[in-house]
Amino acid sequence: DVKVTQSSRYLVKRTGEKVFLECVQDMDHENMFWYRQDPGLGLRLIYFSYDVKMKEKGDIPEGYSVSREKKERFSLILESASTNQTSMYLCASKRTNSGANVLTFGAGSRLTVL
Amino acid sequence: QKEVEQDPGPLSVPEGAIVSLNCTYSNSAFQYFMWYRQYSRKGPELLMYTYSSGNKEDGRFTAQVDKSSKYISLFIRDSQPSDSATYLCAMSGNTGKLIFGQGTTLQVKP
Numbered sequence: 001d002v003k004v005t006q007s008s009r010y011l012v013k014r015t016g017e018k019v020f021l022e023c024v025q026d027m028d029h030e031n032m033f034w035y036r037q038d039p040g041l042g043l044r045l046i047y048f049s050y051d052v053k054m055k056e057k058g059d060i061p062e063g064y065s066v067s068r069e070k071k072e073r074f075s076l077i078l079e080s081a082s083t084n085q086t087s088m089y090l091c092a093s094k095r096t097n098s099g100a101n102v103l104t105f106g107a108g109s110r111l112t113v114l
Numbered sequence: 115q116k117e118v119e120q121d122p123g124p125l126s127v128p129e130g131a132i133v134s135l136n137c138t139y140s141n142s143a144f145q146y147f148m149w150y151r152q153y154s155r156k157g158p159e160l161l162m163y164t165y166s167s168g169n170k171e172d173g174r175f176t177a178q179v180d181k182s183s184k185y186i187s188l189f190i191r192d193s194q195p196s197d198s199a200t201y202l203c204a205m206s207g208n209t210g211k212l213i214f215g216q217g218t219t220l221q222v223k224p
Contacts, residue, residue, distance in 0.1 A: 004157075040122065042216040043158075043202070090157055101146055101206040105157035 003027070004106035006091050012112045019078040021109050023091030030096040032074035033103065034058075034066060037088040046089075049074055050096065081113045117141050120203055120215030129224050133190040135201050137215045140184065143207035147179050149188045150202040152217065158202055162188065193222045 004025045013019050025032065033048040035058075045058030049068040063085060067075040074093075078085055088110050092103040120137045127133055135149075145166050150158035162177040164170045164186075170177045176189040186205070190197055203215040 006157075040216065042120075043214040045211075092157075101210055101212045102148065102160055102163060103212065105150075105159065107157045108155070110155075 004091055004093055004104050006089075006106035006109045008109050009107065010110050010112075012114065013081050014114055015082060017081050017113075019081050019111065019113075021076040021078075021089055021091075021111070023074045023076070023106055024072050025074075025091075025093040025104070026072065027093060027095075027104065028071070029093035029104075030071070031094045032068065033092040033094075034064075034074065034076045035090045035092065036060070037090055037108070043090065046076065078111075081111075083113050085111065086113045087111060115140060118203065118205060118213050118215045120218055122216050122218060124219040124221060126221045126223060127193055129193060129195060129222055131193050131222070133188075133193050133197070133220060133222075135188040135190075135203075135218050135220070137186050137203035137205075138184055139186070139205060139213075141205075141207065141213075142181075142184065143209075144205040144213075145181075145208075146206045147177070147186050148204040148212075149175075149177055150204060150214075152200045152202060154199070161201070190220075193220075195222050195224050198222050 034046040035043045047066040065077045091106040118139045147164045149162040151161045152158040167181045174191045178187040200217040202217040206212045
């Protein structure tokens with residue numbers, strides 16, 4: 001069964017802390033994505049990567065960075081966490097030639113910044 | 115105006131009811147249409163996928179796309195308490211960018 005694994009399901013951090021959210025997929029997918037999900041706003045794309053060491057900004061990249069050193073792993077980094085980054089973070093992946101752009105999501109990481 | 119509009123609900127129905135969930139969109143270039151189901155504290159999972167116009171049926175679920183009206187629907191027959199979840203519509207065109215609706219929260223009461 002294909003899987004996207006987000007190792008940290010629930011995190012509580014303090015304002016100003018550096019936060020790492022890790023995502024691993026075992027499907028050999030080229031493309032990986034980070035979204036945040038907020039009530040009333042739906043899913044918003046933060047960053048995506050179409051290959052190792054490649055990254056592209058999504059719709060709301062400010063305050064975030066990403067790292068893709070290996071094909072299976074895509075990390076989201078909050079350099080200095082702020083309270084407005086309290087959210088559910090979803091990682092997803094897909095194959096490059098997936099014409100329908102069907103994404104496979106992880107279970108999510110719920111981050112609270114105090 | 116958002117590219118994809120979806121009523122967030124919540125929608126509450128009795129067990130056994132037929133449920134209709136809908137999204138409207140503004141971009142006529144969209145040709146891939148998806149419905150994701152998201153249980154509480156979980157990630158979204160693909161429920162239905164349709165290319166271009168028409169209907170697609172899978173068990174109790176039917177996805178319908180009307181490109182002329184820019185309107186898509188998901189019907190759930192004989193709804194069950196286990197169908198209680200948030201349903202997200204999503205769509206894309208040739209650019210590959212996937213656009214999501216806000217999600218509709220559905221509760222099916224026993």
